[in-house]
Amino acid sequence: MPHLIDCEIVMHQEIAPEHFRLVLRGPEIAREAKAGQFCMLEVQAGLYPFLRRPMCFERIFPDSFAIVYRVQGEGTRLIAKMRVGQTVNVQGPLGKPFPLRREFEHHVIVAGGIGVAPFPALAEALIRECGAVPEVIVAARTADQLVCEQDFRQMGCKVHLATDDGSAGYRGFASDLLRELGLQENSVVYCCGPMAMMKATHLVCEAAGALCLASLEAEMACGDGVCLGCVVEANVEVEAERMVRVCTDGPVFDTRLIQWESY
Amino acid sequence: MITVNLEITLGGLRMKNPVTVGSGTFAYGQEYDAYFDIAQLGAVTTKSLTLKPRAGNKTPRLVETPAGMLNAIGLQNVGIDVYLRDKLPYLREKRCTIIANIYGHSPDEYVELARRIEAEAGADAIEANLSCPNVHDARTARGCALVAQDPNRVAEYTRALREATGLPLFIKLSPNVTDIAEPCLAAQEAGADAVSLINTLLGMGINPETRRPILANIVGGLSGPAIRPVAVKLVWDAAKVLRIPIIGMGGITNAADALQFILAGATAVAVGSMSFRQPDTALSVIRGLEDYCRRHGVAQISELVGAMRV
Numbered sequence: 001m002p003h004l005i006d007c008e009i010v011m012h013q014e015i016a017p018e019h020f021r022l023v024l025r026g027p028e029i030a031r032e033a034k035a036g037q038f039c040m041l042e043v044q045a046g047l048y049p050f051l052r053r054p055m056c057f058e059r060i061f062p063d064s065f066a067i068v069y070r071v072q073g074e075g076t077r078l079i080a081k082m083r084v085g086q087t088v089n090v091q092g093p094l095g096k097p098f099p100l101r102r103e104f105e106h107h108v109i110v111a112g113g114i115g116v117a118p119f120p121a122l123a124e125a126l127i128r129e130c131g132a133v134p135e136v137i138v139a140a141r142t143a144d145q146l147v148c149e150q151d152f153r154q155m156g157c158k159v160h161l162a163t164d165d166g167s168a169g170y171r172g173f174a175s176d177l178l179r180e181l182g183l184q185e186n187s188v189v190y191c192c193g194p195m196a197m198m199k200a201t202h203l204v205c206e207a208a209g210a211l212c213l214a215s216l217e218a219e220m221a222c223g224d225g226v227c228l229g230c231v232v233e234a235n236v237e238v239e240a241e242r243m244v245r246v247c248t249d250g251p252v253f254d255t256r257l258i259q260w261e262s263y
Numbered sequence: 264m265i266t267v268n269l270e271i272t273l274g275g276l277r278m279k280n281p282v283t284v285g286s287g288t289f290a291y292g293q294e295y296d297a298y299f300d301i302a303q304l305g306a307v308t309t310k311s312l313t314l315k316p317r318a319g320n321k322t323p324r325l326v327e328t329p330a331g332m333l334n335a336i337g338l339q340n341v342g343i344d345v346y347l348r349d350k351l352p353y354l355r356e357k358r359c360t361i362i363a364n365i366y367g368h369s370p371d372e373y374v375e376l377a378r379r380i381e382a383e384a385g386a387d388a389i390e391a392n393l394s395c396p397n398v399h400d401a402r403t404a405r406g407c408a409l410v411a412q413d414p415n416r417v418a419e420y421t422r423a424l425r426e427a428t429g430l431p432l433f434i435k436l437s438p439n440v441t442d443i444a445e446p447c448l449a450a451q452e453a454g455a456d457a458v459s460l461i462n463t464l465l466g467m468g469i470n471p472e473t474r475r476p477i478l479a480n481i482v483g484g485l486s487g488p489a490i491r492p493v494a495v496k497l498v499w500d501a502a503k504v505l506r507i508p509i510i511g512m513g514g515i516t517n518a519a520d521a522l523q524f525i526l527a528g529a530t531a532v533a534v535g536s537m538s539f540r541q542p543d544t545a546l547s548v549i550r551g552l553e554d555y556c557r558r559h560g561v562a563q564i565s566e567l568v569g570a571m572r573v
Contacts, residue, residue, distance in 0.1 A: 001297055004542070011475045024495070045331040047488050047516070051540055091542075221325055221332055222539040224297075225288040229325030240316030240341050248294075 002094055002224070003028045006087040007124070010064060014148045018071045019114070020080055027063040029092045035060070035121035036215060039067070039092025040223045043078050051221050052091060053079065056251070057116040058148075068147065070114040079131045084121040094223045095251050098122050098213060100129045104188040107134035108181060109152075110174050110201050112193020113145065120151045120188060120213050133157055137177055143168035175200035183208035190215070191255075195263040202255035218246040225249075235261040267556040268563045269549070271305070273508055274456025275431040276388040278305035278360055281525070281564055282549045285486075285512050285535030285559035286311055286364035286390065286435070287336065290317050291350035293518060296357070298542040303549060306360040309346070311392045313366050314375060316342035321479035326468060331487025331514070332536055333466050335480035338366055338398055343376055347383050361386040362433065365397055370423035379429040389430050390510075393420055394462035396484045407465055407482055411437040414449035425454030435459035438490075444504045451498060451507050459510040459533070460501055461494045470540045486536045488514040495523045502528020502569050516544060520549020528569040 007026035015021050024118050029039060040052035053075045059066040073147045078224045082088065098118075107126055109119050116138060126132045136152045139162035144169060152159050161169025170177045174197060183189065187210035191201040198214045205212035218230035225248030234257050244250065244257070269280035280499070283306040292307045300309055319339025326333050341350065346363075354361050363386030367373040373391055380386050394411035403544060410416045421434055434450040436443070438461040447458050463484025468477035494513025501509055511529025515521050521532040534545040541547075556564055 003386070004298065049327060050330055050487055050536075051327050051333060219323065219325060221334075221536070222329075222542075224294045224542065226288065226294050227325065227539055228319060228336045229334060229340070231319070231322060231324070233322075237515070238316075239318050240345065242318040243339055 001032070002092055004091050005029065006090065007090045007185065008083055009084050009088060012082060012084055012175050015068070016174050017144055019145070019147050020071070021058065021066055021068050021069065022079070022082070023064055023066045024088060024090060025064045026090055029090060030060055030063055030065045033057050033065055033093040034097035035125045036118055037093040037095045038251060039090050039094060041079065042089035043075050048185055049075050049078070052223065054213065054220055054223055054247070057121050058117050059094070059096060059124070060121050068114070068117045091223065094248070095247055096217070098125070098190060098252050100125055100147045101188055104132070104186055104211065106184065106187040107132045107181070108178065108187060108189045109134050109136040110139070110178055110189060110191040110193070111137065112139050112191070112197040113141065113191030114173055115191070115197070116148045117170065118192055119190070120148055121130070123155050123157055127155060135181065136160065137174045139163065139174035139177070141165070173200060175204050180202045183210040185209040187211070188213065199260040199263045202260060205255065213235035213252055214251060214255045214258070215251050216246045217251070220247050223247045235259050265557060265560060265562055267535065267561065269553060269556070271530055273431070273510065273564055274361050274388070274433065276306070276360070276362070278531065280305040280552065281531040282521070282545055282552070283308050283362060283510065283531060283533045284538060284545055288391065288535045288538050291354070292359060293350070293402070294468045295538065295542045299546045302357045302359050304359065304545055306362045306387070307354060308362040308390060309350070309364050309375050310340050311338050311364045311366040311395065312340055312343050312346050312376060313338060314343055314372055316340065316345065317349050323477065323479055326477050328468070328485065328487070329489060331485055331489035333468060333478065333483040333485050335483035337378060337480065343379055347379070347385050347506050351385055351569050353553045362388045362390050364390045364392050364435070370420050373420060374423050374427040377424050377430070381428050381430050386430065388433060389424070389428060390433040390435050391420065391424055391463070392435045393417060394435055396437070396439070396463060396482065402481065402541060407438065409437050411446050411462070412440055414445040417446045417449040418453040421453035421455050423449045423507055431456045433457040433459050435462055437462050438493055438497055439465050443500050446499045447505055451505055455507060457508045457510060457530070458501065458505070459512065460498050460518045461490070464490050464493065464518050483564050486514070489515055491520060491523070495527050498524055499527040499571070515548065518548050518555055521548050521552060522555060522567070525564070525567050526569070526571040530565070530568050
């Protein structure tokens with residue numbers, strides 16, 4: 001059941017150029033939130049911006065939760081100005097979490113850019129609930145855009161870096177690095193990032209017979225499955241079910257369900 | 264302290280208060296029941312229903328605009344069969360008053376939808392959407408033409424529906440006209456019990472970097488507080504010529520906004536896009552209206568309809 005509550009900002013720090021971590025005190029939301037779910041932040045009172053901003057949980061604590069975001073547009077530019085002690089109205093938790101599948105032996109996280117956002121919470125949950133320490137690929141355009149790398153290392157995860165320009169780790173795409181990790185049928189891959197990157201990850205997984213779960217991002221008005229603005233096309237014949245909602249049917253999808261052709 | 268009566272009769276439909284929701288901003292009710300008891304609404308207005316399920320338009324379908332949003336969803340909906348089977352029981356169980364919004368490609372389709380709804384007790388009133396901007400190919404000449412822009416077609420569609428159903432019949436019209444009186448009068452003369460004003464304003468956006476339209480459909484409908492002054496003015500224009508009541512909507516965010524519509528001449532109001540931002544907006548509008556009536560010594564909310572002082 002989603003809540004609509006005012007949350008106090010308890011921490012707000014720049015973790016990389018234009019990248020921030022915001023920690024909010026909101027016990028009702030924190031107690032129910034699960035890795036892969038998200039919340040909708042009211043940027044400010046008044047009518048500008050008109051819509052809330054969807055943000056997934058980066059960390060979930062007993063009485064608070066963290067989000068990680070990159071300044072991308074008007075909404076995040078305003079969020080970046082928020083100060084510790086200020087309150088923010090937050091709606092959540094929303095969406096479906098990552099399924100925690102004990103039957104898989106090899107868990108791999110593939111994070112592209114700000115797509116890393118849901119994964120520290122997932123890594124924690126996998127370690128706690130499944131006793132599985134995931135391998136993590138953190139990829140970005142350049143070395144200074146890599147975030148959360150240390151968080152994964154502190155949890156004991158084996159971390160691989162990839163950058164487009166080779167300024168850190170593997171030079172090239174995360175999906176190419178993933179192929180080199182030797183996926184098998186007992187592997188499960190969790191990915192989040194640009195659609196093209198998730199499509200490539202899906203294809204690598206498909207070839208290896210591994211399960212691939214993607215957390216999708218979309219512009220959304222409501223976050224509750226009402227507006228039908230955030231849909232993506234699915235591989236479904238039935239007309240009424242072909243456009244699936246990122247907010248309530250997802251944001252986590254088995255990548256075999258998604259129609260990747262246009263990406 | 265005076266007792267305030269918020270009850271109204273809207274073209275034969277009794278509502279416990281004048282507040283409903285804009286079609287397409289409340290799905291089929293259940294989603295927002297998680298935030299407040301939707302049975303407290305004067306009525307729940309459903310997402311547009313079509314004979315067959317529809318997947319809607321390509322994406323992107325939605326973009327935020329200053330104090331509003333532009334959408335081209337394209338009437339994605341479960342279709343009348345699934346509505347009657349899976350969505351209606353929840354609303355009936357909760358004893359909600361229901362306005363079913365319907366969309367068809369011809370008078371015959373509207374008639375079939377209305378007959379199904381009446382025969383299977385699928386709603387307490389029908390709102391015919393003659394003004395959806397997002398179901399045509401915008402690239403063609405006159406590709407954005409709407410039934411609601413042609414008074415003759417408004418009359419034709421309304422007459423067909425009037426002959427088909429005894430349920431209260433509301434006609435949802437478009438602001439994209441030169442003279443709102445024409446389609447309003449056409450609907451009234453053809454037997455409508457009320458008109459819903461306004462649907463979204465046609466709009467579009469272009470990304471200069473890519474030179475591509477922001478919406479896949481190119482053109483969409485603008486909603487939200489940005490359009491409120493336009494909506495209030497059109498309700499006022501319509502009220503000057505109509506005998507039948509008006510459901511006013513367009514950018515309502517609180518009771519003060521709703522009162523503008525009522526004072527301009529609307530008997531009922533609908534909360535639209537603001538529910539996306541704040542799901543319980545409609546409930547706060549109801550409470551705010553009651554509070555306003557108390558503060559102003561108004562015993563019946565209907566006394567305020569068209570009561571702007573000029």
